[in-house]
Structures are given as C-alpha cells and as structure tokens.
Amino acid sequence: MARDTAPRLLRQFKPSPDIAASDGKVGNLILRSLPRKESSLLFPEMEFVRLMLHQVLHEPGEVIRSGYFLNSGLGSLLTTHPDGKTVEVGLTGNEGFIGLPVIFGFKTSALRVVTQGDGTAYRVEIGTLLRMLPRCPELERQLQRFSMLLGMQSTQLAACNRLHDVTERLARWLLMSHDRIGGTVLPLTQEFLAQMLGSRRASVTGAAGILQRAGAIEYSRGSVGIVNRAKLEESSCDCYVAIERQKKRWLVEAN
Amino acid sequence: MARDTAPRLLRQFKPSPDIAASDGKVGNLILRSLPRKESSLLFPEMEFVRLMLHQVLHEPGEVIRSGYFLNSGLGSLLTTHPDGKTVEVGLTGNEGFIGLPVIFGFKTSALRVVTQGDGTAYRVEIGTLLRMLPRCPELERQLQRFSMLLGMQSTQLAACNRLHDVTERLARWLLMSHDRIGGTVLPLTQEFLAQMLGSRRASVTGAAGILQRAGAIEYSRGSVGIVNRAKLEESSCDCYVAIERQKKRWLVEAN
DNA sequence: ATACATTTGTACGCCTGCGTACATTTATAT
DNA sequence: ATATAAATGTACGCAGGCGTACAAATGTAT
Known part of the structure; x- marks a missing residue:
C-alpha cells in the first residue's frame, strides 16, 4: 500500500515550553477578543509553546490533556482509518481553539490533530480550562461559536469531498x-x-x-x-x- | 441535467399544528431528559406539529424562525449547490434538535433541512427558545452536546464521502x-x-x-x-x- | 378505461482516480 | 565524496462513477 511509508511524517512530539518566547504578541483571535477581566484570569494559567511541523496534538480515542489557542501556524483535523488512510475534515489557525470536545463535557478526541507549519500557541491544561470557564463567559461563548463555525466548515468539506x-x-x-x-x-x-x-x-x-x-x-x-x-x-x-x-x-x- | 426534475421532491410546506395529536407521548430524547423544572417551563411554549414527507424546515441563507425537537421521523441536513446538486452532511431523529445555529447566536441556517418519513415534532419559536435558555441550563447543555455529536457525525460523513x-x-x-x-x-x-x-x-x-x-x-x-x-x-x-x-x-x- | 406522470431499469461512451510499480531527482548523513 | 534516505515524476491496467438518454413498469387522475 502506498501509505506504508506515510505515518513517519506524523511523528509524535511533546510541545516544549518556551519561556523567553512570549514576547507580548498574542496572535490568537479568541484570546485577543476577551475582556481584560477574563484574559487576566486566563493568561497566568497558560503556557506559551512552540509548535513544530507535523506535531500530533491529539490522537483519536485518547484523553485530551491540553487545549491549544494557536497564534500562528495551523492545525488539521483528520479522520484516521485502519489501513492508514487519513482525510482532513477540518482546519483551523489563529482564529480558533484545538480541543473543542472538552468544552462540551467530553474527554476524548474523535480526531487526530496535526500541526502544519511552525507556529506558536498558548497551551492550557484541560482541568484548568474547565475551572476557568464558569468565570469566563465571553471565552465560553467564543469557543461555542467557533465550534459551530468549525462544524459548518466540515459540512462544506463533506460536500466538497463528494463533488469535486x-x-x-x-x-x-x-x-x-x-x-x-x-x-x-x-x-x-x-x-x-x-x-x-x-x-x-x-x-x-x-x-x-x-x-x-x-x-x-x-x-x-x-x-x-x-x-x-x-x-x-x-x-x-x-x-x-x-x-x-x-x-x-x-x-x-x-x- | 439529470437533477432538473428533482427539486419537485422537496416541496415547501408549512408544518401545521395538530391540537388533538399531542397524546402525552414525548419521543424526543432531549426533552425527555429534562428536569421537570425546565420541561414545565418549556412545553407550554411549544407546539406539537405533524411533519410530512419532504417538508423543508430550513433553507440555507434564510433566517431560522422555528426550532424543532423531533419525536419521530428524521431530518436531513443538506448542502445545496447552484446546479441543483445536494449532499447530505448530517442526519438526526428523535435524539436531536433542528435549528442549532441559533443556540450559538447565529440567525440563519447554512443548510437545507428536509424531513424524511412522516413524523411529529415540538416546534418552538426562536425568540421564545432564546428567552427560555437562560432558565433552562440542562436544556442548553444538552443542545450543546448534541451539536458536538452532530459535528462529529459530519466529519465522519466527510471522510465517508471521500473514501467509500x-x-x-x-x-x-x-x-x-x-x-x-x-x-x-x-x-x-x-x-x-x-x-x-x-x-x-x-x-x-x-x-x-x-x-x-x-x-x-x-x-x-x-x-x-x-x-x-x-x-x-x-x-x-x-x-x-x-x-x-x-x-x-x-x-x-x-x- | 384511458391518459398522464412518476419511478425504475438499462445502456453507452467517457473521464477521473485508484493501486501499484519503478526510475529519477534532491537532500542529508557519514 | 559517497552512501542512504526522502521526495517527486511517470507509467500501466482497471474499476467506479459521471452525464446522458430512452424504454419499461407502475401509480394516479380524469
């Protein structure tokens, strides 16, 4: 099968914190839109991380430990199949958040999430995020809206895959x-x-x-x-x- | 084009209320799971309607006026294309709700929603629903969870359309x-x-x-x-x- | 009963993409 | 410099699905 050599592309890395890198510029649009009240609560709890090419952030079936607000670069949401085939069913950059299922009370990811292009993100532990949410209504609203946008995107991709x-x-x-x-x-x-x-x-x-x-x-x-x-x-x-x-x-x- | 005769199948009907039909049986799983507190708030505001084959509930780009909790029958979510082609990108029955975008603050539908098979539903005006939501936290949670499930479904369909x-x-x-x-x-x-x-x-x-x-x-x-x-x-x-x-x-x- | 509309069966040529394989080019390691 | 690995170009036969068209079967209306 032609895909036998493929998985090597998608290596598993652990994102590493980069202490000196958080040079004040927040690229993520959700984070930037938050009122000072919420962002001052949130930022101390997050970690600025550098993401490398083809890092695997979430794996289907696995518990989601961290969420990611991308500043730059992008994340692809992929379905995986037993024979190694994958299909991208969603795509997000600095406009979104990676780890949506946890917002709705679910614990595991249904999809593989892979980064594409070097970039940076604010990483937050899920437990922390869930503790913060009740005190960050605007963040919650933004995340929910984004999930709907992403859902719309994947319906369009579903049609696209069929027709084009x-x-x-x-x-x-x-x-x-x-x-x-x-x-x-x-x-x-x-x-x-x-x-x-x-x-x-x-x-x-x-x-x-x-x-x-x-x-x-x-x-x-x-x-x-x-x-x-x-x-x-x-x-x-x-x-x-x-x-x-x-x-x-x-x-x-x-x- | 082979689809020229097709649209006739998808006639636009107005769902009609059926006063005598609400014989106490609630088929919708979301409604059934609600605490008495919330359902007693909700039910007086809803209308029991009979849905016929191929009724169009929502049309892409149009303002969503009513939401539907299906008791029986099912609703298909379709993308539409200029040439008349359509693709189903989601499917729900009595486990769900039709009209999700409004839950997240959006007003129009991105998809066509068509019923399949005769059925019944509880219809609620969007304004009413939005007024109720703050007082129905469990309903809100259920709707949000369902939107995630539906999103997952459409990602799977996206892959399915590509591979099978x-x-x-x-x-x-x-x-x-x-x-x-x-x-x-x-x-x-x-x-x-x-x-x-x-x-x-x-x-x-x-x-x-x-x-x-x-x-x-x-x-x-x-x-x-x-x-x-x-x-x-x-x-x-x-x-x-x-x-x-x-x-x-x-x-x-x-x- | 008869005419009409709808639904289904089937056929034809065509094109895209699949699975597979192998050669070639380019980068990387020793 | 040389060997090795990775990425790309290209080819082959094949299968599925497309657009299209028309005939046959089955309901429905008058």
Whole structure:
C-alpha cells in the first residue's frame, strides 16, 4: 500500500515550553477578543509553546490533556482509518481553539490533530480550562461559536469531498492554508497533501502540475509557493468562498 | 441535467399544528431528559406539529424562525449547490434538535433541512427558545452536546464521502435511517436517495440492486424494506459503526 | 378505461482516480 | 565524496462513477 511509508511524517512530539518566547504578541483571535477581566484570569494559567511541523496534538480515542489557542501556524483535523488512510475534515489557525470536545463535557478526541507549519500557541491544561470557564463567559461563548463555525466548515468539506476533483480540492486547501500561514511559501510534501485530501500521492503530483502550469503555484521538493492567488481561486471549487462567506455572515449576525 | 426534475421532491410546506395529536407521548430524547423544572417551563411554549414527507424546515441563507425537537421521523441536513446538486452532511431523529445555529447566536441556517418519513415534532419559536435558555441550563447543555455529536457525525460523513463507494454509502444511509424511523419499510425513491448521497439516480439503482441481491433489502417503487439488517451492516462501510461507537463513548464520558 | 406522470431499469461512451510499480531527482548523513 | 534516505515524476491496467438518454413498469387522475 502506498501509505506504508506515510505515518513517519506524523511523528509524535511533546510541545516544549518556551519561556523567553512570549514576547507580548498574542496572535490568537479568541484570546485577543476577551475582556481584560477574563484574559487576566486566563493568561497566568497558560503556557506559551512552540509548535513544530507535523506535531500530533491529539490522537483519536485518547484523553485530551491540553487545549491549544494557536497564534500562528495551523492545525488539521483528520479522520484516521485502519489501513492508514487519513482525510482532513477540518482546519483551523489563529482564529480558533484545538480541543473543542472538552468544552462540551467530553474527554476524548474523535480526531487526530496535526500541526502544519511552525507556529506558536498558548497551551492550557484541560482541568484548568474547565475551572476557568464558569468565570469566563465571553471565552465560553467564543469557543461555542467557533465550534459551530468549525462544524459548518466540515459540512462544506463533506460536500466538497463528494463533488469535486483533486485539483479543485488541492487549490481550495492551499487557499485555506495560505489564509492561516504567514508568508507565501508553505512547507508541504505531496505525501502530506495526499493525506489531507484523502487521495494518492500520485494524484497530488498531477494536480500540483496542473496548478503549476496554470501559473498559480510553484512546487519544489517540500515546499509550495503561492505565486498567483487569483489564479488559485479560479482553479478552486466554490467551497472555499462558500465557507468564507458563511463565516462572515454568521460573525455579523452574532453581534 | 439529470437533477432538473428533482427539486419537485422537496416541496415547501408549512408544518401545521395538530391540537388533538399531542397524546402525552414525548419521543424526543432531549426533552425527555429534562428536569421537570425546565420541561414545565418549556412545553407550554411549544407546539406539537405533524411533519410530512419532504417538508423543508430550513433553507440555507434564510433566517431560522422555528426550532424543532423531533419525536419521530428524521431530518436531513443538506448542502445545496447552484446546479441543483445536494449532499447530505448530517442526519438526526428523535435524539436531536433542528435549528442549532441559533443556540450559538447565529440567525440563519447554512443548510437545507428536509424531513424524511412522516413524523411529529415540538416546534418552538426562536425568540421564545432564546428567552427560555437562560432558565433552562440542562436544556442548553444538552443542545450543546448534541451539536458536538452532530459535528462529529459530519466529519465522519466527510471522510465517508471521500473514501467509500455508492453501495457502501447507501447501506450506511439505510442503517442510520432505520435507526431513526420506526418500522422496517422506508418510503424512499431512488431520486431522493441520490440527492442524499450526492450521486446519480442511476448509481443508486445499481447500488440498490446489489443490496437487494445480497438479501439485505427489498426495493419496490418508492419504498425500501429492510429484510436483513445484519447483511446490510456487512455491505456498509465502517462509518456507521464508527459514528455509533463515538457517540456512545462520548455519552458515557459526559456523565 | 384511458391518459398522464412518476419511478425504475438499462445502456453507452467517457473521464477521473485508484493501486501499484519503478526510475529519477534532491537532500542529508557519514 | 559517497552512501542512504526522502521526495517527486511517470507509467500501466482497471474499476467506479459521471452525464446522458430512452424504454419499461407502475401509480394516479380524469
């Protein structure tokens, strides 16, 4: 099976605290939106951590010990299958939180969560978070709203997986990632993309070739450069804009 | 396009109240689990309604005016596309609630919600529900938990749509529906199923033929009989059990 | 009873993506 | 510098599903 070599990509690391790194800049949008009352309660309890490429934050079936507010980089939510196949069913960057099930009283993760691109996050132990929540109503509301947004996203991805071909989905994926990762060069192997898209690595090669010939991206061993976002949007299915549109609409409604 | 005739199936009806019908039996599991305190607040504000086949409860982009606690029958959550294609991205029966976005402060639906099979529900106006929620903490918790379960379901469907063929998905769909509809005969046309599965009607014909020859179902003009559930489970992909397993696990954890 | 609409069966050519395999290129370690 | 590992390009046959079309069967209305 083509996926036999794949799992090596997804190594398990322990995020390590970085004492000197918390240089005052909070990238996470949920944290930034909190009233001073709540953030002053919260921040002393959190740990600033550096996340590396392909770190596994949560594993399906395992107890969720920490939650993560991403400042930069992104996290992919994946379903896993016995034969090693994976499919990305959700994606979040600094707009969200990783560890949602605990907010609703559940203890284990249903999905694998993998980081993509180096980044930083505020990590919080679940016990601590649950103790804080009753005193942080705005945080709770934000987390709940985000869970709905993420749910909407995955319904759109469900449809996307059904209706659109590899090239369209690859373009959509690159757009979503580009939005969440600073810079125009994304560190990506085709094997990794295949795991995100739930396709063969060889199919990704083909799709990447099409996007490259269209002048949208530039591919070279382990990194993708976005050279023309407009063309990338042309090559993508509507799912990208559908998600963005709905997100905006709801965020307006909620105020 | 093959779907040109399809929308006729999804007629818009207004659910009509049925005064004499509320014969004391509450089928909805969320409502049944509520403490007397909350249900006595809630029930006077709700209306018992009869739902007919293929009623459209919510339409994407439209303001959600009423929420529904299903007692029987089921509701399908569908993404819609400009060309008329639809894909089911969620499914709920008497275990859930229809109208989740409003719980989190959003006003419009992102999805089309269609009933399948005759059934009944308790309908509540959104304004009323939102006024009740602060006084019904258990209801709020239940609704939030259900939204997470539904989210998990749609992530599984996202993967399912990517990895499994029509026959497996049809079998999965029938199992999920069978769980939620009383009786072994489901009123279904192949055209309707095609809209659920996001496939051609002709593909459904083929898949239904396979399941029929396997002795799992019996198909005849507009209705499917489940004649052998075990065989149906054999023909289905793991997604059915994956969803059920995770649901059970989480429900245990949450107590 | 007859006409009409709906539902189902079936067929055709086509294209995408799968599983698999192997060669080639590029980076990394010794 | 050389060996090893990782990443990419490419090829092959094959299966599933698509779009489309039309005929047959089965309800429903007049």
